[in-house]
Amino acid sequence: RVAVVGAGVSGLAATKCCLDEGLEPTCFEQSQDIGGLWRYTEHIEAGRPSLYPSVISNTSKEMSAFSDFPFPEHFPVFLPNALLLDYLRRYAERFGLREHIRFGTTVVSIRKHPDFATTGQWNVVTEAGGKQTSDVFDAVMVCSGNFWQPSLPLQCFPGIERFRGQYFHSRQYKHPDVFQGKRVLVVGMGNSGVDIAVEASRVAAKVTISTTRGAWLLSRVFEHGYPWDMILNTHLMSLIKTNLPGPLSWWLINHKVNQWFNHENYGLQPEKSWLVREPVLNDDLPSYILTGRITIKPGVKEFRDNAVLFHNCPEEEPIDIVVFCTGYTVSFPFLEESVVRVENKHASLYKYVFPTHLQKPTLAVLGLIKPLGAIMPVAEMQARWVSRVFKGLCQLPSQSVMEKEVNEKKKNRVQWFGLTFDEVLKTEWLVYLDTLASFIGAKPSVLRLLCTDPWLALTIFFGPCSPYQYRLGGPGRWEGARQAILTQWDRVLKPTRTRVPAGSSSSFPSLLTVMGFLLLLAAVIFGF
Numbered sequence: 397r398v399a400v401v402g403a404g405v406s407g408l409a410a411t412k413c414c415l416d417e418g419l420e421p422t423c424f425e426q427s428q429d430i431g432g433l434w435r436y437t438e439h440i441e442a443g444r445p446s447l448y449p450s451v452i453s454n455t456s457k458e459m460s461a462f463s464d465f466p467f468p469e470h471f472p473v474f475l476p477n478a479l480l481l482d483y484l485r486r487y488a489e490r491f492g493l494r495e496h497i498r499f500g501t502t503v504v505s506i507r508k509h510p511d512f513a514t515t516g517q518w519n520v521v522t523e524a525g526g527k528q529t530s531d532v533f534d535a536v537m538v539c540s541g542n543f544w545q546p547s548l549p550l551q552c553f554p555g556i557e558r559f560r561g562q563y564f565h566s567r568q569y570k571h572p573d574v575f576q577g578k579r580v581l582v583v584g585m586g587n588s589g590v591d592i593a594v595e596a597s598r599v600a601a602k603v604t605i606s607t608t609r610g611a612w613l614l615s616r617v618f619e620h621g622y623p624w625d626m627i628l629n630t631h632l633m634s635l636i637k638t639n640l641p642g643p644l645s646w647w648l649i650n651h652k653v654n655q656w657f658n659h660e661n662y663g664l665q666p667e668k669s670w671l672v673r674e675p676v677l678n679d680d681l682p683s684y685i686l687t688g689r690i691t692i693k694p695g696v697k698e699f700r701d702n703a704v705l706f707h708n709c710p711e712e713e714p715i716d717i718v719v720f721c722t723g724y725t726v727s728f729p730f731l732e733e734s735v736v737r738v739e740n741k742h743a744s745l746y747k748y749v750f751p752t753h754l755q756k757p758t759l760a761v762l763g764l765i766k767p768l769g770a771i772m773p774v775a776e777m778q779a780r781w782v783s784r785v786f787k788g789l790c791q792l793p794s795q796s797v798m799e800k801e802v803n804e805k806k807k808n809r810v811q812w813f814g815l816t817f818d819e820v821l822k823t824e825w826l827v828y829l830d831t832l833a834s835f836i837g838a839k840p841s842v843l844r845l846l847c848t849d850p851w852l853a854l855t856i857f858f859g860p861c862s863p864y865q866y867r868l869g870g871p872g873r874w875e876g877a878r879q880a881i882l883t884q885w886d887r888v889l890k891p892t893r894t895r896v897p898a899g900s901s902s903s904f905p906s907l908l909t910v911m912g913f914l915l916l917l918a919a920v921i922f923g924f
Contacts, residue, residue, distance in 0.1 A: 397420045397422065398533060398534065398537060398783075399503075399518065399520045399531075399536045399537070400421050400537045401536070402423075402424070402425060402432060402540045403425035403432065403497050403499075404430070404431060404445075404541055404763075405432060405763065406537075406541070406763035406779070407423055407425070407432065408423075408484060410537040410539050410775075411423045412487075412491045413780050413783040413872075415491065416871075417783040417784060417787050417789075421496050422498065422531075423493075424501045424503050424520075425499050425500075426443060426444070426501065427444060428500055429499065430485065430493075431485075432444075432445060432541055433445040434477050436449055436451075436477055436481075438570065440567070443502075444544055445543040445544045448592075450591070451476075451477045453476075453477075453480055454587060454677040455474075455625050455769060455771075456473050456623035457471055457472070457475060457887070457888075458888060459625045459773070459860060460475075460772050461772065461773070461862070461864075462487060462772060462773070462776050463777075463863035463865075463867045463874070463877075464864075464867050464876070464877070465486075465487055467887070468486075470891055471483070473623055473891065473892065500524055500525070501524040502524070503520065503540075504523050504730060505519075505520075505730050506518055506520050506735070506759075507732065509532060512755065512756065515534075515756075516535070516755070516758035517532050517533065518532070518533050518534075518536050518759065519531075520532075520533050520536065535758040535759065535786040536758065536760070537760050537761075538759070538762065539762045539763055542725075542726050544567075544724070545725045545727045546565040546567045546722075546724055546725070547725045554697070554698045555698045558699070558700070558701060559700070559718070562717045562718070563717065563719070564718075566584075566588045566589065566592060566720065572596050572598060574717070575596040575600040575717060576599045577599070578600050578716040578717050579604075579716045579717070580593075580596045580602065580603045580604070580716070581713075581719070582596070582603065582606070583606045584606075584723070585607035586721055587676055587677055587678070589721030590613075590676050592721065593684075594678065594690070597684055602691075603690045604692075604713065604715075605690060605693065606704075607664075607692065607694070607695070610659070610665050611666060611675065612649075613656070613659065613675065613678060613681060614656075615677070615679045616677060625769055625770065626859075626860040626862075626884075626888070629769050629861050630826075630859060631856065634824065634861075636648075637824070656682070662682060662685050662692065663693075664692060674768065675768070693709065693713075694706045694709065702716075728761075737751070737753075744802050745764070746793075746801065746802055748761075748778075750782075752799045757786075757792050760778070760785070762782065765828075769825030769826070772863075774825070774828065780832075780838070780871070780872060781836050784835075826861050829866070833870075836870060837869075837871060838866045838872065840866070840868050840869065842857045845868075855882060859881075864876075
């Protein structure tokens with residue numbers, strides 16, 4: 397019996413993977429419906445993520461799909477939140493997940509059973525309709541997410557206590573009406589910060605973004621109009637990124653992102669451009685800067701009664717409203733602190749999943765990771781691995797080995813990604829997927845496929861690393877995986893090629909053209 401906490405993306409994947417392995421999941425969802433982050437509500441619910449109605453996915457549908465359930469071909473390439481929720485509903489219906497979910501049920505506490513050392517069991521106390529119930533489970537999957545407890549470090553902003561205007565965290569934002577005719581300051585330059593700034597600028601008198609570090613900006617519409625992640629997240633690109641010397645690898649990335657526009661000229665250039673920064677996805681910001689609707693400023697030095705003073709800027713700037721886009725805090729209120737150790741806002745977990753110090757590996761945390769790619773395939777792969785660990789089919793290393801890796805990763809992430817509040821949660825998307833897939837025997841072998849199915853092998857290596865690749869073999873093999881891979885570009889073009897001029901031909905990237913270009917690029921790079 398497995399307790400699954402939450403029925404968002406990770407919770408649905410966890411429930412489905414438990415069923416695939418013959419386990420008995422019970423999913424506890426405190427709200428009355430599935431969807432987690434992707435289910436929009438006009439009001440903000442305690443303990444739940446909150447999104448604004450205009451949110452669109454930053455990753456394309458082919459790269460975001462669960463590995464055995466492609467998005468409908470008529471869905472747009474990047475999904476409005478309502479359509480992504482629709483996809484999750486279809487997924488739950490297709491695999492019969494709802495009957496395993498207890499809605500309106502809050503997990504109050506999860507504690508080790510008295511004989512945990514021998515059984516690995518957990519006492520799970522839940523509450524529904526004002527009544528508490530205690531059950532014993534053999535294992536637990538925590539899928540409660542990390543976008544519900546805002547981080548609002550007001551102590552880092554001198555003078556905020558005397559600021560007479562309005563301020564709030566981005567979690568409270570719903571509609572741009574609140575900014576009508578106002579002078580708006582957005583603090584922070586993540587995806588939410590830029591989205592809110594762009595929306596505000598359409599009705600506000602003035603919008604300023606304050607960023608200490610700057611950021612690389614990517615458009616969803618990448619080279620030749622194709623989705624950014626289908627061009628950048630390939631096995632070949634990952635090979636290049638992970639094998640080149642750091643400075644050379646990131647010089648190439650700097651060059652690539654600056655091809656759209658020169659970040660320095662727009663005030664966006666990261667302070668330390670050789671450090672990896674999570675790119676911001678937005679299609680409008682450069683043109684809004686060009687047209688004066690948005691201004692980029694350095695970090696906040698001090699707030700005054702009705703104004704703000706920025707670092708290295710002598711003049712104060714009048715401000716009416718401040719939106720703090722300062723991220724979220726990792727929290728597990730239903731767990732004892734000794735179960736999942738959170739230090740400096742980070743949970744110490746092996747492969748971002750398993751606590752390293754438990755006597756029995758019967759508790760796992762899913763989705764607590766910020767990959768440079770789609771989260772849904774990652775959460776699903778975590779669930780596939782975890783369910784096989786719970787079943788005894790996969791073994792974890794010793795505690796000392798796991799703790800050593802966790803500590804090494806912390807050091808490397810601080811070095812590699814720079815000191816940010818979530819540096820330990822970021823990781824190379826494809827490397828991580830391949831690692832977990834190898835644990836369960838689902839990582840595709842390109843060399844073996846070259847002998848048996850060369851066209852598929854070349855498509856996998858040079859083309860997008862779509863999640864269907866991890867269903868070609870091993871446990872959970874899906875008969876439709878090969879066809880899904882070979883038709884992925886058809887599903888990308890279906891919703892956009894709605895007018896086809898006479899005499900035109902299919903215009904998805906020719907594999908031979910892409911191969912030729914990438915081989916030439918690799919030859920030049922490795923020639924250095």
